[in-house]
Amino acid sequence: MAREIRVRFAPSPTGDLHVGNIRTALFDWAYARHTGGKFIFRIEDTDTTRVTDEYIAAALDTLRWLGLDWDEGPEVGGPYGPYLQSQRLDIYADWAQKFLDQGDAYHCYCTSVELEERREAQRAANEAPGYDGQCRDLSPEQVAAFRAEGRDAVVRMRMPDGSTTFVDAIRGEVSFEHKFVPDFVLVRGDGSPLYTLAVAVDDIMMKVSHVLRGEDLLSSTPRQIRVYQAMGVALEDYPIFAHLPFVMGQDNAKLSKRNGEVSIAWYRDAGFLPEAICNYLVLLGWSPGDDRENITMKELTELFTVERVNSSPARFDMKKLEAINGDKIRALTIDEFLTWALPFMIRAQVITGTDEQIALVKSALPIIQERITRLSEVPAMLKFLFATNFAVEADSLSKVTDAASKDVLKRSLAELTPLTQWTHDTIEAALRASLIEELGLKPRIAFGSVRIAVTGSTVSPPLFESMELLGKSASLERISAALAL
RNA sequence: GGCCCCGUCGUCUAGCGGCCUAGGACUCUGGCUUCUCAAGCCAGCUACGAGGGUUCGAAUCCCUUCGGGGCUACCA
Missing domain, CATH: 1.10.8 (Helicase, Ruva Protein; domain 3)
Incomplete structure (x- = not known):
């Protein structure tokens, strides 16, 4: 029987969740829901210098606000928890030790400064910068010497000769020669794990079946696969990778504050509906195949498949988001x-x-x-x-103070004052009869003056309905006040 | 620089060898409707990056080239 579908969204909350994060989360969620699998929310907080509790809390809040409910993760728990990497440190330490014992990984005593110097030299010599393997086969004496110097050691994964090939569900077969994948660090000098270790261990331990993530992680995939191998994971238990295309900014490169806001919190404050954001975002890199563009969350879970995800990057377009938001508001x-x-x-x-x-x-x-x-x-x-201190907008002032407008307002006041029933129908009838038919004015001219007097602006909701809502006394007061301007 | 990914209207996309004189949506332009603004309706503008192949036939397959992006950390 096919294994259970388990999809994870694993952000590193080093700031507010942004458009790109959420597009990924949305696809992860939609795929899990479509297949009847589990949506797992994991927090990658191994970089303690950049991740804060506030950002983690904000991430939970944003996902919840968008309606992307998770089956396993913070607050809800689950059988493979904890779901915060900072609470799984002992697990990573055990695996790192195992890799060391197996000879898959080794201690590296090079300092950051030394490494940077060597990379610089490599660049200068026009070579690919990367770890040169200096500590790969240290003798006990050399190790003792480095220890005597008081150096900390990182745990570094040994990349064997050869290459890694895997099938990306969106891009097809992708292959990397190991000579372009240098030995990478799994554990910092202070003993804390790195993404490279934690992400691979967790995906396996949490039985993740599908890794849908941004394409920026495409080139780190061979490193993950190397860790799976060291863990002794069977090929059929590897997750299926699918690297999603980027969401870019209006003009050129990455989405940033310059070309539209990136933080989902901003969109929330700006008056966008979660369903509009999701509907718009899901169209960035995916389409249902027909001409449908108005898609509800329920329809999304029914229609979403990885096969229909595009491989090319999409540009974020605020205008279209607004159009969709307008549609959703009207609905x-x-x-x-x-x-x-x-x-x-x-x-x-x-x-x-x-x-x-x-x-x-x-x-x-x-x-x-x-x-x-x-x-x-x-x-x-x-x-x-x-408005408690109602006043006509400065820009519109001159349009109610001319003689023609005064006439209109005077006449309006006279016609409206005797009205016993104050509804948009009666108001319209009274005004049309007097201003349009008797005075022979163009509707836009006549009603325009009244509109400014009553609403204070040349642009407003429908006039007669507005006057009905405002009430008779306030409406008449404002017309009188305009007459006195 | 190296490695990897990507390339259809301004933007998001449909298209997976003939149904394409390339369809839809957003934007933009013009019109209709109309008490302003909207909404709605109608019409219009605009695209297969380039060059080679393969084929009876290519947006669709292959190669090259150009362009864009990502990675190249004791970030993720």
Whole structure:
């Protein structure tokens, strides 16, 4: 029987999770869900100088926010834990010792400074820089001499002659000559493990069946395979590798702050829905095969296969993300929309969050739903409903103070004041009859003046609905106030 | 420099030898609709990096070349 599908997402939280990380996590998750396998979340925190608890906590939070639930990992546990590498140090130490005993690895006493000097010399001689094997076969006397000097030793893996060939599920057969893969360090001088050791040990110990990760790790794969060999892992128990193409920035190279933000936390604050982010990101390097582009998380789990993943890098396009986000916002029910929008209204200090305010926001959401592309636009669109010190925007001022506008406003005030029923229908009927039919004005001119007076801006949600929501007294007050400008 | 990966509209992609005078989406442009802005609808612009092969036939297969990227750490 085929082995269980187990896919892991193993970030090293040296900062906030970024777009590239999440695209990988999304593919990992989607593949696990598609196959009915397990999605494993592992934290690679062997670099204690760069990984912090805050970043780890933020990573969990981001994955949760996106809806990428994990079956094994931090907080949920699992049969192959712990899932933080910093808690598995003894496991790595045991394997390193075994490799040493077997002769697969050896102690290397070269210092960083010496190594750098030698690499420099290699570069100068136009040779491939890499470990030269100086400590490969030290005599007991030499070892004793280095120890006497007080040198620390790293544990270095011996790369045998030959080559490593493996099949990448996305790129096909990939081969590396070992002469281009120098002996690499498994354990630091202080005894702490390196990624090269921990990642291979954990993937095997956690019975990971598929390693879907960024293509930057493609060239480190032969090193992982070397560790599997030293561990005595049978070929059929090697994970299947699939190296995902990069997500790059707008212009040239890697995605960075310059060309769009990288941190997922930023997108969250900017008013993007998790499903929009996932929908957009999954389209970067993968497609369902037909012309479908609006894909729900559920559809993703049904459709996602590694076979359909592209091998070429994709450029991140904020415009398209926004378009998808707009689509997702429009697809929200009003209650869902309200839940997402409220925090933005409160954070922007447009409302404090009273029941009355929430009710008004809720009734106003339908008229702005198809007008926004990010949740962060909600406060600006609705602030006219809550303004305590209402004022017409400076840019629009001149458009309500001219004589023609004054006439429109005067007439509007006269027509609207006697209205007993204040609904968008009655308001529209009154205004159309007086301004359009009787005065013969163009709708955009006539309603434009009223719009500025009532909402303070030339751009607003539909005028009559806005006036209905604002209420009769406030609407009339604002028209009067504009007349006095 | 060496090794490895990649190369279809501006961008994301469909395409896996004939269905391609290359399809969809985003962007952009024009129009319709219209109380502004949107949304919606219609139309348009724009691509197989280049050169050789293979084949009756190539975006699809092979080679070369050019271009882009990654790696080359006691980072991951």
